[in-house]
Amino acid sequence: MRREIIHEGSGQLTYEIRGIVKFARELEQMGVEITWENIGDPIQKGEKMPEWIKKIILELASQDKTYGYVDTQGIPETREFLAHNINIRGGCQVNRDDIVFFNGLGDAVNKVFGFLKREARVIGPAPAYSTHSSAEAAHSGYEHLTYQLDPYNNWMPDLDDIENKVRYNDSIAGLMLINPDNPTGAVYPREILEAMVDIARRHGLFMICDEIYSHIVYNGTETMHMSEVIDDVPGLAMRGISKEYPWPGGRCGWIEVFNQDKYPDFKGYISSIINAKMLEVCSTSLPQYSIPPVIGSDNYPAHLKNRSAVFESRAKEAVEMLSGIDGIVVNEPKGAFYMSIMFEPEVLNGVQKLEITDTKVRRFIETRVRNVTNDKRFVYYLLAATGICVVPLTGFCCDREGFRITLLECDDEKRRWTWKTIAEAIKEYISSTE
Numbered sequence: 001m002r003r004e005i006i007h008e009g010s011g012q013l014t015y016e017i018r019g020i021v022k023f024a025r026e027l028e029q030m031g032v033e034i035t036w037e038n039i040g041d042p043i044q045k046g047e048k049m050p051e052w053i054k055k056i057i058l059e060l061a062s063q064d065k066t067y068g069y070v071d072t073q074g075i076p077e078t079r080e081f082l083a084h085n086i087n088i089r090g091g092c093q094v095n096r097d098d099i100v101f102f103n104g105l106g107d108a109v110n111k112v113f114g115f116l117k118r119e120a121r122v123i124g125p126a127p128a129y130s131t132h133s134s135a136e137a138a139h140s141g142y143e144h145l146t147y148q149l150d151p152y153n154n155w156m157p158d159l160d161d162i163e164n165k166v167r168y169n170d171s172i173a174g175l176m177l178i179n180p181d182n183p184t185g186a187v188y189p190r191e192i193l194e195a196m197v198d199i200a201r202r203h204g205l206f207m208i209c210d211e212i213y214s215h216i217v218y219n220g221t222e223t224m225h226m227s228e229v230i231d232d233v234p235g236l237a238m239r240g241i242s243k244e245y246p247w248p249g250g251r252c253g254w255i256e257v258f259n260q261d262k263y264p265d266f267k268g269y270i271s272s273i274i275n276a277k278m279l280e281v282c283s284t285s286l287p288q289y290s291i292p293p294v295i296g297s298d299n300y301p302a303h304l305k306n307r308s309a310v311f312e313s314r315a316k317e318a319v320e321m322l323s324g325i326d327g328i329v330v331n332e333p334k335g336a337f338y339m340s341i342m343f344e345p346e347v348l349n350g351v352q353k354l355e356i357t358d359t360k361v362r363r364f365i366e367t368r369v370r371n372v373t374n375d376k377r378f379v380y381y382l383l384a385a386t387g388i389c390v391v392p393l394t395g396f397c398c399d400r401e402g403f404r405i406t407l408l409e410c411d412d413e414k415r416r417w418t419w420k421t422i423a424e425a426i427k428e429y430i431s432s433t434e
Contacts, residue, residue: 024389030361035388035418037405040337042246046410050303053245056293066286072278074101074288081292091228092258100274101283104251105212105240106131113139115272122174123165125149125157127340127396129182144397151329151342155186159195166203175200176208180217183396183404184340185333187221193229200233206266207235212243213336215304218312221334227258234259234266241287252287311337314407321419327430340393342402348374352432354385354425375401378429386421
């Protein structure tokens with residue numbers, strides 16, 4: 001073609017959570033039965049939408065208004081409802097104009113990063129959630145900038161690492177976190193959040209906090225919403241219903257913007273995001289209509305409490321089966337529904353294997369593990385030998401070797417089989433020789 005048409009950042013668009021599926025499908029065609037532990041879809045893993053929520057949605061679906069367009073930023077009454085819920089917590093106060101709806105947080109992430117000036121970078125955690133890291137890298141055309149989460153300190157952010165990287169890289173305009181975290185299941189206490197806000201304040205940064213799992217917290221852990229700690233720093237929180245109801249197929253998320261009226265440049269940036277949304281007219285209507293009657297229901301607090309208790313029980317179950325194995329680091333999740341298992345440095349050597357009895361499958365794997373990271377090699381062998389599909393930790397924009405699992409499987413027998421099989425595979429793999 002007479003002009004190059006590929007965006008400079010297109011090579012940064014990677015999503016290992018879905019990318020591993022293609023490899024698993026090839027094994028599936030060879031007769032390997034796959035157990036999907038790669039993606040955070042509660043419905044796929046057997047969770048049922050509560051009947052009382054279904055009833056509300058069915059009633060809304062019978063109303064003609066839910067089939068039409070709504071305001072670009074979202075239904076005014078729904079935004080009023082959310083703003084009220086934010087304000088009664090205390091902290092930074094907002095109004096409905098500080099809330100913008102999107103077709104899921106994937107849509108929000110693309111616009112939040114896509115409409116930043118290319119030279120303005122946002123530093124985020126490592127391990128990183130792939131949607132954030134890929135979108136930030138794609139907008140800049142360079143690799144995503146990261147700070148370290150410490151696996152030897154319950155995956156807490158390394159504040160010194162953040163401070164040093166922000167201080168000596170003046171291209172960094174924003175500081176991002178995920179709380180509760182995906183992929184680690186870490187939950188940040190108030191003092192950590194306040195320390196990160198302080199770094200942003202002193203260095204003139206805005207903040208992004210992905211709070212999609214904010215109401216899935218357990219093991220006696222407490223945390224704060226960003227609105228409660230951000231004070232006068234500009235920033236935004238990302239929220240949604242996909243993990244809470246759960247309704248991942250509803251594709252309904254929103255951002256809550258803080259202190260935009262105090263910072264003209266930040267307000268202009270938020271306006272550009274809203275204008276971009278205006279070109280699409282609006283986000284999907286029905287899920288937005290459902291928010292006040294569902295979240296405002298007397299049933300909702302118990303719904304959240306019961307789900308958190310379920311994930312707490314599964315987290316303890318997984319830790320019990322996976323901890324105590326030499327060569328790995330296991331931190332008990334405190335929120336969300338993920339868990340990251342890290343191999344100790346130098347435990348993986350690039351020649352270890354799992355026994356695969358099917359000759360065709362074994363030969364296929366041997367051709368595919370060349371020139372891959374050590375943890376991806378383990379993940380491929382695990383898939384071929386057991387059918388269990390997990391995501392390599394290096395696929396989350398970090399250099400630590402390990403893998404992520406979910407806590408979503410509702411079939412108790414299958415879930416326990418999964419943990420036990422993974423534990424046995426780790427021990428076999430680590431002890432194997434070429």
